[in-house]
Amino acid sequence: MPEPAVEITGLTMRYGATVAVDDLSLRVERDSVTAVLGPNGAGKTTTLETCEGYRRPQAGVVRVLGLDPVRQRRELLPRIGVMLQAGGAWSGVRAAEMLAHVASLHAHPLDVGMLSDRLGLAECGRTPYRRLSGGQQQRLGLAMAVVGRPELVFVDEPTAGMDVGARHATWELLRELREAGVTVVLTTHYLEEAERLADRVHIIDHGRLIASGSPLELTRGGSHATIRLVVTEPFPPSAPESLRAALGAGIEVLPVDAYSLVISGPADATTLGKVSRWCEENGVLPESLNLGQRNLEDVFLELTGRPLETA
Amino acid sequence: MSTLTLTPAPGAAPLPRMVLAQARMESRLLLRNGEQLLIAIVIPVIVLIGTVVGADHLHQLRTERPIDVFAPGVLGLAVMSTSFTSLAIATGFERRYGVLKWLGSSPLPRSGLLLGKVGSLLMVEVLQLVVLGGVAAAMGWHPSLDPVAVLGAVAMLVLGTAAFASLGLFVAGALRAEATLAVANLVYLLLLAGGGVVLPTRWYGGFGHVAWLLPSGALGEGLRSALDGGGFPALATLVLVAWTALGTFLTARTFSWE
CATH class of the missing domain: 3.40.50.300 (P-loop containing nucleotide triphosphate hydrolases)
Known part of the structure; x- marks a missing residue:
């Protein structure tokens, strides 16, 4: 070699x-x-x-x-x-x-x-x-x-x-x-x-x-996929905590900034349903809700708990 | 259209070719720079003409012809401007802009870089010698050209270059680029006025003995003496060797490439 x-x-x-x-x-x-x-x-x-x-x-x-x-x-x-x-x-x-x-x-x-x-x-x-x-x-x-x-x-x-x-x-x-x-x-x-x-x-x-x-x-983390939730008004500070509780075990919620967070886990209909119900119950208006494969940004976020500054 | 073949074929050029390329590059950049050209050529020419024309008002000259006193000193001034001021400023900005750092990753070794710098100084000095020698000759300068005089003058030019270059590199390697610019110009002006390079040290009264021991004074006196047929300037040689040793020691101890 x-x-x-x-x-x-x-x-x-x-x-x-x-x-x-x-x-x-x-x-x-x-x-x-x-x-x-x-x-x-x-x-x-x-x-x-x-x-x-x-x-x-x-x-x-x-x-x-x-x-x-x-x-x-x-x-x-x-x-x-x-x-x-x-x-x-x-x-x-x-x-x-x-x-x-x-x-x-x-x-x-x-x-x-x-x-x-x-x-x-x-x-x-x-x-x-x-x-x-x-x-x-x-x-x-x-x-x-x-x-x-x-x-x-x-x-x-x-x-x-x-x-x-x-x-x-x-x-x-x-x-x-x-x-x-x-x-x-x-x-x-x-x-x-x-x-x-x-x-x-x-x-x-x-x-x-x-x-x-x-x-x-x-980026292939097993069956993991990501849901990226972007909202029109800043999240309340307790949002990641309460969303995590609503989604249950095995699903990670990572705040990106005041307006967006990433949900990482099995991105199936059940999870999506729970996310939209949580939005409804908390009066949160989603601007976008994207479902996708993990990219390196998600990997970095998961590993370090903070987003990679891309400026 | 032929295509770019990117397959690796690494290798350094032969050292002499690298050194020559570096020397030509640096002298070209130096001569392209307006301020550097000003102190390399324009100011020495003005000083030469000014001192010779104004010599009647100096009341210091005894029997000598003004041109025979001032022409050798102006050659010394030219050496000082290039090997001290221009070199220091250029090197200071090479540090600032990462040129020295990048060259440190190129096949050109540090020794080759130094040789290139020396080569570029010599190229510029030859040009200065031709221009200033030509102007002086046109003004009636008749230097002594016997072998001892020529040898003495060449020794002065080379040792003066070595002494001032080592001091210039010391300044450039220790200070920031802006500070180097200020110090290199200030020292040049102080030595031009009070360093015994253009004006003979005996005109300074008691301070003349001090001026003689400065690299500028030794260079000026050595050139005046050699080109006036006064034999090989041994004392000036010693003084310049001592300054070269000091400058080299200080540079080696303090120079930082970034």
Whole structure:
């Protein structure tokens, strides 16, 4: 069996009194797209930067392509591509010039013109970095990460701030990279990104791994389904409690915000009937009542008891 | 239409190619920046013309021709502007914008990055030397060009670059970008006025002895002496080596890449 692309064992990282990463262990198999999903401040970037050799593990072991990212840095770096969450280019450098420069640091770079075309960077090739839009800066960052034809790319929040079109173009390129045999590790706090792109998802919260699996494995919770109830007036504070009592055992009620909650359990006619009766008895006017399969958002909510901020 | 082949083919370019690419990139960015060009070329030219034209009012010159006194000092000023002020400001903003951080993940090693920076300084300095030397020659400068003089002048330019670059990196690596911008410009102005680089240190009275021990004073005096046929500037060499050692020590101890 080939060694994994990334193997993290018992990684712990602290900043002063704050524990950013707490005894984290995870593996990334080769030729996969792996998403590290979690809210802002969950420890995603710290984990990634430890893999990239920027930070020395305070406890635990990190191996990337079988190498120690700190001690075997020079051997590792040419084989990986890195996209930082922000920045990385001179403010006065033109987009095409930056990409050509990065290409010149590699032995067998991609064709810069074709890569620019692919990522929609051709039309802003002569624009200085500081005048690129946020989405263009992100795409240039991605191009800089892949132009050296790495075996493994780490992309930190690759589509943050992108419009829908650019986001889909980016996903398409990341999928093609995987098809071509490149391992992709991305952090994201977009559920849709993890769900649609990733072969495997690691959910991190407060620096700890709380779930791992394919999007399908994570969302398939047995016979469970979800009912999402959205109302027009804020729920009374006691609503989750009283609804839970009305529904009986085996059914979970999770408040999302003042106007919506998620009911997780066997979503059959009986449950639906009980929900509508509860609404009637409590004078609650439903705006929508959606029945559906669990998605990663529901999984996160169930695991942590709070919704994943998708802002 | 040919398609993009994304299959992995990793590998670093040969080190000399990476260093040359980095040096060319950095010098291009430096010369593109208006403020940097101002202190690299425009201010030294103005200082050269201003001091020579205004020399009649200085009442300090004895028998020397003004151009022979001021031209070497202005070359020293040009070295100072590029290797200290421009380098510090550029590096400060490279830290700010994550350029150094990103390059830290690229195949270019830290040593290659430093070599690239040195290369870019030398490229810009050659340009400055050509422009300022040309203006000075047009104003009638006739420096001594015997081998000892040339060797001495080259030693001064190289050691001056090393001393100021190590100090510039110290400032850029320890302070925030805005503070670096302020300090690098302020130090430049103070040394221009009182550092003995353009104006000979003997004009400063008692402070002249102190100015001689500054990197600016040693560089200015060393260049004036060498290009005036005064032999190899040994004392200035010692002073500049000492400043380089201090700057390198401070930079190595304090520099943070982010």
